[in-house]
Amino acid sequence: xxxxxxxxxxxxxISGYKIENKFKDLNENIKIEMLRKMYQIxxxxxxxxxxxxxxxxxxxxxxxxxxxxxxxxxxxxxxGGDYITSTHRGHGHCIAKGADLNAMMAELLGKKTGYSKxxxxxxxxxxxxxxNLGANxxxxxxxxxxxxxxxxxxxxxxxxxxxxxxxxxxxxxxIFHSSINxxxxxxxxxxxxxxxNVYGMSTSIKDAFNIEKISDRKCAYGIEGLTxxxxxxxxxxxxxxxxxGRCRAGKGPVLVESLTYRWSGHSxxxxxxxxxxxEIKEWKERDPIKRYREVLIDGKILTEKDDKDLEKxxxxxIQEASEFAKESPFPDPxxxxxxxxx
Amino acid sequence: xxxxxxxxxxxxxxxxxxxxxKMRADNDVYLIGEDIAEYGGAFGVTVGMLEEFGRERIRxxxxxxxxxxxxxxxxAITGMRPIAEIMFSDxxxxxxxxxxxxxxxxxxxxxxxxxxxxxxxxxxxxGTGAAAQHSQSLEAVVTHIPGxxxxxxxxxxxxxxxxxxxxxxxxxxxxxxxKLLYKNKKYIDDVPEEMYEIPLGKGDIxxxxxxxxxxxxxxxxxxxxxxxxxxxxxxxxxxxxxxxRTLRPLDIDIILNSIKKTGKLLCVEExxxxxxxxxxxxxxxxxxxxxWLDAPIKRVAGRNCPVPYSRVLEQEMIPGVxxxxxxxxxxxx
Numbered sequence: 001x002x003x004x005x006x007x008x009x010x011x012x013x014i015s016g017y018k019i020e021n022k023f024k025d026l027n028e029n030i031k032i033e034m035l036r037k038m039y040q041i042x043x044x045x046x047x048x049x050x051x052x053x054x055x056x057x058x059x060x061x062x063x064x065x066x067x068x069x070x071x072x073x074x075x076x077x078x079x080g081g082d083y084i085t086s087t088h089r090g091h092g093h094c095i096a097k098g099a100d101l102n103a104m105m106a107e108l109l110g111k112k113t114g115y116s117k118x119x120x121x122x123x124x125x126x127x128x129x130x131x132n133l134g135a136n137x138x139x140x141x142x143x144x145x146x147x148x149x150x151x152x153x154x155x156x157x158x159x160x161x162x163x164x165x166x167x168x169x170x171x172x173x174x175i176f177h178s179s180i181n182x183x184x185x186x187x188x189x190x191x192x193x194x195x196x197n198v199y200g201m202s203t204s205i206k207d208a209f210n211i212e213k214i215s216d217r218k219c220a221y222g223i224e225g226l227t228x229x230x231x232x233x234x235x236x237x238x239x240x241x242x243x244x245g246r247c248r249a250g251k252g253p254v255l256v257e258s259l260t261y262r263w264s265g266h267s268x269x270x271x272x273x274x275x276x277x278x279e280i281k282e283w284k285e286r287d288p289i290k291r292y293r294e295v296l297i298d299g300k301i302l303t304e305k306d307d308k309d310l311e312k313x314x315x316x317x318i319q320e321a322s323e324f325a326k327e328s329p330f331p332d333p334x335x336x337x338x339x340x341x342x
Numbered sequence: 343x344x345x346x347x348x349x350x351x352x353x354x355x356x357x358x359x360x361x362x363x364k365m366r367a368d369n370d371v372y373l374i375g376e377d378i379a380e381y382g383g384a385f386g387v388t389v390g391m392l393e394e395f396g397r398e399r400i401r402x403x404x405x406x407x408x409x410x411x412x413x414x415x416x417x418a419i420t421g422m423r424p425i426a427e428i429m430f431s432d433x434x435x436x437x438x439x440x441x442x443x444x445x446x447x448x449x450x451x452x453x454x455x456x457x458x459x460x461x462x463x464x465x466x467x468x469g470t471g472a473a474a475q476h477s478q479s480l481e482a483v484v485t486h487i488p489g490x491x492x493x494x495x496x497x498x499x500x501x502x503x504x505x506x507x508x509x510x511x512x513x514x515x516x517x518x519x520x521k522l523l524y525k526n527k528k529y530i531d532d533v534p535e536e537m538y539e540i541p542l543g544k545g546d547i548x549x550x551x552x553x554x555x556x557x558x559x560x561x562x563x564x565x566x567x568x569x570x571x572x573x574x575x576x577x578x579x580x581x582x583x584x585x586x587r588t589l590r591p592l593d594i595d596i597i598l599n600s601i602k603k604t605g606k607l608l609c610v611e612e613x614x615x616x617x618x619x620x621x622x623x624x625x626x627x628x629x630x631x632x633x634w635l636d637a638p639i640k641r642v643a644g645r646n647c648p649v650p651y652s653r654v655l656e657q658e659m660i661p662g663v664x665x666x667x668x669x670x671x672x673x674x675x
Contacts, residue, residue: 126451128420129455144412151417181409338454
């Protein structure tokens with residue numbers, strides 16, 4: 001969709017919802033900032049992949065490459081004080097929410113300067129002060145936590161909302177059902193954002209669901225829900241903006257299914273025997289960054305040169321983060337039992 | 343203790359009073375659980391609380407244990423102090439991902455950047471004829487998990503003070519109550535009206551003695567005291583009965599100091615003996631206090647089977663006064 005709707009005030013999306021085009025009125029700097037975040041995610045993941053290839057990641061790592069529009073579009077549609085919960089594929093959400101790249105990279109390498117002082121690794125990065133309640137190693141594990149954070153928002157009447165990111169795989173966990181049901185009966189301000197990236201590890205959505213759209217499950221909970229093009233930053237931004245307003249008005253949760261695709265394997269040890277090169281190629285043609293960049297260039301918000309400079313600047317920041325991580329010390333073994341209890 | 347503030351309360355009333363007083367003092371404290379509103383909880387612990395605090399703070403849920411704990415944890419990270427009620431301790435297994443992988447590990451995984459101040463209150467133990475899925479003592483399961491604190495009060499006075507400390511604690515606390523203590527008039531206590539804390543990680547000598555140390559948990563503390571009294575009257579044996587109160591953190595020193603005096607240790611718990619919590623107590627005592635022991639450590643615990651239904655079988659599975667008595671006499675040779 002992208003540039004086709006860029007100038008309209010309102011449009012009807014693929015699920016038939018009339019969505020207000022809030023993107024149109026955004027300040028140009030913010031529009032560029034969103035591109036910067038997408039580049040940061042892309043190049044952060046490229047660097048993480050290099051670490052994997054060079055054997056520098058002690059555990060594993062799940063890359064977000066190809067899904068950047070969903071994290072950035074959703075997080076820029078909510079306020080800085082709002083909460084998110086993330087997944088095992090969480091680098092993108094973390095970066096979009098404003099995480100410190102140095103501390104993230106250091107955590108991947110298990111360094112003392114990392115977000116979790118080397119205790120968490122890729123799957124356990126949180127930054128509660130910035131509203132990031134954490135990635136999660138358990139598929140679906142954060143859906144209850146997001147619901148609880150939304151309960152805090154409601155009980156404290158602080159006007160905040162929660163965006164709960166999870167994958168298609170998590171939609172088949174029990175906690176998905178029990179949490180959304182509770183959020184619905186209590187009208188909690190939470191946007192359940194299902195990143196349908198086609199595979200739960202190796203299992204295709206075709207083998208894991210007998211429904212056409214995951215968002216059809218909204219009917220089971222009596223809530224609003226829809227499916228969107230998750231590789232279209234503008235659509236993600238507008239949709240989440242719309243439902244964020246609804247949540248803040250006390251109208252309860254929503255289930256948004258964001259259709260996207262992960263370019264890399266599930267984790268560092270994935271031979272990808274379950275999908276074809278053609279399929280990957282097809283999805284790469286729908287590169288969310290390329291699509292968004294074209295919108296900005298066509299809209300004269302950015303020149304080709306500005307775009308190249310922006311990407312270069314991002315690459316150099318990522319290199320700095322990488323150097324910081326490599327040069328940082330490992331934690332002292334004596335710290336092993338620290339932080340078990342608060 | 344103020345003279346005019348001491349009243350006799352049951353265990354259930356003491357627990358309720360701790361929650362009421364904390365909720366009056368702190369708006370961040372709220373209850374979440376099944377049938378806790380009009381019904382007052384399966385055992386009546388929260389009776390009357392809906393009327394005082396309203397539906398916003400007495401949050402009655404659908405039957406969704408996993409979500410109850412997940413919601414409690416998420417609200418705790420973001421500034422609330424939830425008290426989640428899991429109707430029977432057997433049902434914590436339904437919520438185990440949220441307890442073991444989420445709540446317990448959040449502080450550590452995030453390098454101390456998040457904390458989870460929540461209490462999971464749950465009713466444990468057998469003796470009620472409720473059979474295998476409503477009678478378990480699963481404390482060893484949760485005690486094994488770093489990041490959790492585990493509390494098992496044996497009497498009304500301790501129940502109130504320990505629950506207040508648990509609510510004030512900044513970590514997830516599993517607070518296991520015993521069904522047979524709730525309304526039992528035999529175990530009422532003088533309970534001060536004002537709020538007071540009993541620190542977590544401190545055991546209590548419920549009865550002093552010189553001949554043998556008994557360490558027990560929850561309802562088994564009461565049964566151990568009964569056995570001790572009987573043997574004192576019949577045979578002049580003086581048992582020192584320690585209520586460990588908090589299983590994690592564990593007050594090992596109170597046990598070590600006692601065996602310095604008695605030289606003998608009997609561990610009593612209701613859970614199946616295999617892999618039970620008292621195995622940890624025995625291991626620590628043998629590591630740290632072997633020189634003071636003049637007999638092998640002995641355990642009296644549940645049999646290695648699920649809790650059976652028939653009264654005859656249930657009484658065989660769960661230790662009672664007679665088995666504790668025999669354990670004491672065996673140890674004293």
